[in-house]
Amino acid sequence: MPGDRLISIEGIARRYPRKGEGELTIFEDLWLSIDRGEFVCIIGHSGCGKTTVLNILAGLDTPSAGVVIVDGKEIDGPSLDRAVIFQGHALLPWMSVLGNVAYAVSARHPKWSRAKVREHAMRFIELVGLGAAANRRPAELSGGMKQRVGIARALSLEPKTLLMDEPFSALDALTRGTLQDEVRRICVTSDQTVLMITHDVDEAIYLADKIVLMTNGPGARVAEVVKNTLPRERLRGELHRLPGYYELRNHLMDFLVTRSATFAQELENGLEWDARSPPLVQPVSDAAPALAQAIETETGRTAS
Numbered sequence: 034m035p036g037d038r039l040i041s042i043e044g045i046a047r048r049y050p051r052k053g054e055g056e057l058t059i060f061e062d063l064w065l066s067i068d069r070g071e072f073v074c075i076i077g078h079s080g081c082g083k084t085t086v087l088n089i090l091a092g093l094d095t096p097s098a099g100v101v102i103v104d105g106k107e108i109d110g111p112s113l114d115r116a117v118i119f120q121g122h123a124l125l126p127w128m129s130v131l132g133n134v135a136y137a138v139s140a141r142h143p144k145w146s147r148a149k150v151r152e153h154a155m156r157f158i159e160l161v162g163l164g165a166a167a168n169r170r171p172a173e174l175s176g177g178m179k180q181r182v183g184i185a186r187a188l189s190l191e192p193k194t195l196l197m198d199e200p201f202s203a204l205d206a207l208t209r210g211t212l213q214d215e216v217r218r219i220c221v222t223s224d225q226t227v228l229m230i231t232h233d234v235d236e237a238i239y240l241a242d243k244i245v246l247m248t249n250g251p252g253a254r255v256a257e258v259v260k261n262t263l264p265r266e267r268l269r270g271e272l273h274r275l276p277g278y279y280e281l282r283n284h285l286m287d288f289l290v291t292r293s294a295t296f297a298q299e300l301e302n303g304l305e306w307d308a309r310s311p312p313l314v315q316p317v318s319d320a321a322p323a324l325a326q327a328i329e330t331e332t333g334r335t336a337s
């Protein structure tokens with residue numbers, strides 16, 4: 034729901050002591066807000082602190098400065114309202130698929146009967162297409178199936194926020210695509226609020242409503258937030274046909290190739306930029322809507 038803020042990251046920084054020479058600042062003065070139902074991706078080069086930001090949101094790490102407010106309350110530790118899907122699957126190896134998901138469900142709803150926990154867990158196992166594998170243990174599953182269990186487990190908590198750290202990066206291209214489709218379908222239909230880290234520009238364009246661009250660390254910043262102007266109803270295989278797709282993709286690539294490294298210099302050269310409200314950019318040329326109209330008219334003419 035646009036304008037209904039769920040998460041507010043306010044001026045956070047993360048510093049680590051450096052042997053004998055003060056501190057190393059990974060990122061600083063980072064501000065970001067996420068509305069309820071929004072799917073937000075963070076993109077940035079390795080080491081800029083994406084996982085650290087996600088861990089802070091999860092309550093697994095604490096910022097050296099600043100606060101994170103979720104649903105009007107400052108976070109002070111992990112919560113089942115903020116479920117995390119890790120890159121690795123983090124499944125309990127001695128438990129079946131059902132056992133892994135049910136374990137999370139019973140932590141969320143300690144008063145539920147075993148039958149109710151089982152029924153709820155199975156609903157989410159089936160949602161990710163693993164109904165037939167519910168009694169298998171993680172060792173008997175493929176990488177994609179394990180990741181599905183992680184997704185089912187996180188979704189079964191019905192969290193206010195889903196935090197995903199490169200959830201598809203270890204998968205083969207085919208499985209990655211199928212899982213992206215499933216996650217998108219589930220998140221769009223349930224209006225799930227998501228913060229996801231990815232290195233994959235196309236994945237971000239397919240999934241995200243907003244893409245947060247982080248500059249290189251140390252001292253990383255949120256340079257800007259890019260609004261995804263592609264229609265919400267979009268198909269993975271059709272993205273490149275949508276007006277505005279190439280502008281969006283080129284903008285993200287330009288950032289990763291050049292501006293992520295030169296942003297600090299731009300600031301020194303006088304770039305107007307406010308850490309508290311990084312610019313919201315829509316890299317669509319004015320011609321894009323007109324082009325879409327022209328294609329539609331042309332297609333209609335050809336068809337008739």
Ligand SMILES: Nc1ncnc2c1ncn2[C@@H]1O[C@H](COP(=O)(O)OP(=O)(O)OP(=O)(O)O)[C@@H](O)[C@H]1O
Nearest residue numbers: 049050059077078079080081082083084085086250
């Ligand atoms: N405990 C620690 N002590 C010192 N430095 C640390 C510690 N944990 C993380 N770092 C440093 O913080 C930086 C950010 O790490 P983080 O994993 O958040 O980056 P990232 O952007 O997610 O990287 P990647 O894309 O490679 O996963 C890295 O340079 C890392 O070496």
